[in-house]
Amino acid sequence: MPSERDRRQWPGTLPPAAGSPRRGPGSVRRTTSVDIERPAGPSGDLVLTGRGRDLLTTADGTSVAVAQAHTSVVIDFVGDRRIRSVHADPPVDGIDALIGARAGSGFRRQLAEAVPELASTGSLVHLLLDDTTPAVLISGSSLAREGLLTLVADRGRARLPFGICAGWQHGGAMEEAIAETGVPLLGWGPPAPDLGDGSDPDAWHDMPALAPASMRRRRRLDVAAVDGRLVVDVRYRDSYWERDGAETVVHEYAVEAAVDLAERRLVGAVAHPGPLPAPECPTAAASAADLAGVGLDELRDVVRERFVGVSTCTHLNDVLRSLADVGALWDAAEATGAVLS
Template sequence: MTTHPIALHPRRGTHDPLPTSPPRVPGSVRRTASVEAVRPDGLRGRVILTGRGRDLVTGADGVGRVAGSAGFTMEVGYLTSRTVDTITSDPEIPGLDGLRGAVAGPGFRARLNEIAPAERDARSLLYLLLDDVPGAALVSGYAIIAGGERVKAQRVARHPAADQCAGWASDATIMLEINSGGNTPVPTGPVSPPLSDDADPIAWHELPDLPPHGMRRHRRLDVAPSSDGLLTVDQHFRDMHVSGEGRATVLHEYEVHARVEPGTWRVVDIEAVPRVLPWVECPAAVASARRLIGRSLADVRTEVREEFRGTSTCTHLNDQLRSLADVVSIADLMPT
């Protein structure tokens, strides 16, 4: 992949990608997950979504042991109706074929919960991957506009997405450019540093090279004990895009650091850190993470979905906060 500079949007947001993943902590558990989107038939063709994930336990001696893995493959007719045409998963879920015909967007998660309530309740790795389908499918559309397939946006005072998050506020960069010129502005991001580390080849599950116009959403969740009896949580999220010329850049990236009480799963402290965001208005949303202080991660998926809305929030950060529910399940894997 090439890494030469590109022209950056003058109203771009934070550009400070994490240079690499932190070292694994003895006695910790690391859950890594990725969903990649490729377009084998061209920018206007079908999208193949591939999810991969792994749970890695690091013993007191620093040696890593794989505790579980999961994956799925899904074909989506992106520019037709964004419906799921085919899907397979590993491990298999009975009835998963019931997702065929579902829109890889609004309503997908509700249908997933009907088909796989046990996976949801177990906060499984496969559930995390499938729960990420609507977000990953939506963000994969960036490849179309970045590849030059611009779509004219309707010049209106109230866009359907207006005020849904900080970046889409009515007076923010996106809406101002739509209303002045009619086109949705194209975000630009910094060069994407590698998340893998040559010094620790098992720090992540396998991340194959992406083809031109490919995108990948990465998630890492580290849970480790601390001397005061709390759990230390270190979470990372990155959306990456590969241009037609092979240039890999970051579109969205957050870190979340938290301290959690085991058993009650109460959030004692939490901080969200903006690493890479598209627009100058976006970083203001990180303050919303502190609303979780005092709440239980056992309920975080429902509470964030129902309560974290509007211009004080970010849809990508919301997904990041929702996935903190996995602390409840992977903490059981921590070595004693």
């Protein structure tokens, strides 16, 4: 269980967001969620349930559904983290090849090999399946929160990802906490305010209530055309359900970006950190500015190859990768024939 030291709010960490901005006329909103659950208990399979929706708001304020998707990935987490089953709706030919694949490092490469054309579509299904690796990564923190995961002296520490991101710096608060308590800082964040809009029942897609010890990753991505640019507003949050049913924030970021509509190239991006596990984590927000000038078609490769080390954040990288879908999302909205302006 957490110590009082773990529960403190780190200096410089901003409060979590509450609510969502109103959907503007002529905009499109993508919302996704991945529920991270162990229905059979800590020793059972890890079940990832993805849901998503793309919703267009026309010039007169009418809502038009552009796309919806649902995915399910069942993983032998206690074993070697191999995928037992994978499903997608709309169906995707070739994803059965992922059965037996490891859901950790290397999964995205295997996804690209199994369904090479999926990433270029910018589809909801691709985004939901692409979140498999980070969902598995953060799922371990639910075990630690329940007191079921500890590190054994140097043997456990040798496997820790020091140097991978801002929060896992050598000599940082994460390493200090492990030395003192045997577990990393877990980001015992604040209560999670509702991200919905009480005046707009369509602000988000439907999401079920979760059981204690479950987690959820959710995103909202708003896109609108302004003066030859696509203006993008993103909110991302990972949250955890405590034993008493309260939802608390684990990771949260907001990202604002602009894309040249004709060239499909990022003009700029700014990240705003919310609650994060360690005091060093917010420093990674500055890395978003390095995306200026990057084309949407190369964005995922650029993030994978260049956004590494202690100046970056693996979770922020996931948010930045999702910007690659902005052009395809806007094209799909225009293809509906609805009036956007």
